[in-house]
Amino acid sequence: MTTMLALDYVIVFVYLGAMISVGLMMQRKAEQGIDSYFLGNRNLPWWALGASGMSSNLDISGTMIIVALVYAIGARGFYIEIRGGVTLIMAFLMIFMGKWNRRAGVMTMAEWMSVRFGDDKEGRLARTITAIVSIFLPLPDSPVLFGLRRFLSYWP
Structure with missing residues (x-):
């Protein structure tokens, strides 16, 4: 059995401290607003x-x-x-x-769909269809369902 040396513990704690420091610095930046958190204050290049x-x-x-x-x-x-x-x-x-x-000044797919298709009846229908397809289309390819199908195929 291998044990960790003192140097190993130093590396782990330095890494942990660095991650906490980076997290605290990013938290200050993120507190400026939701655009700052998700889009880098809209200063990211396209x-x-x-x-x-x-x-x-x-x-x-x-x-x-x-x-x-x-x-x-x-x-x-x-x-x-x-x-x-x-x-x-x-x-x-x-x-x-x-x-x-x-x-377009959007942050999410839902905002993009609103800009693209509008807020009228047809726009709401397009957004609803997109949401349903985005949720349910990947399900048949889900690894969980694949494993379940495999498992159930051996069930008596």
Whole structure:
């Protein structure tokens, strides 16, 4: 069994202290208002705003799943690569969405939909449909549901 040395504890506590310090500094900046918290006081360049919006959709799991599925089920598993290609296109589009969001002065998708479709009856319908699709469309691909389907397939 390996134990931590004194230097290891120093590193952990220095890191912990640095994270708390950064958090307190950012809290002061964030207390200026909601725009300051979410949009950097609207001082972020458009490309950073777009990249920030897209970065939350990227992770290594997409790459890992391509390799795993191609290995497990052959070429049929390669359709996942299309998702990767779509993700790259999404990154390209998000850069332009950063410009559009900056020009429209919006912070959320709901605000964007209001600017895009208006506040009349049709605009409310478009926002409602978008919300429903955004919530329920990803559910069939949910890893939890995938695992549940796999588990239940072995149930007597």
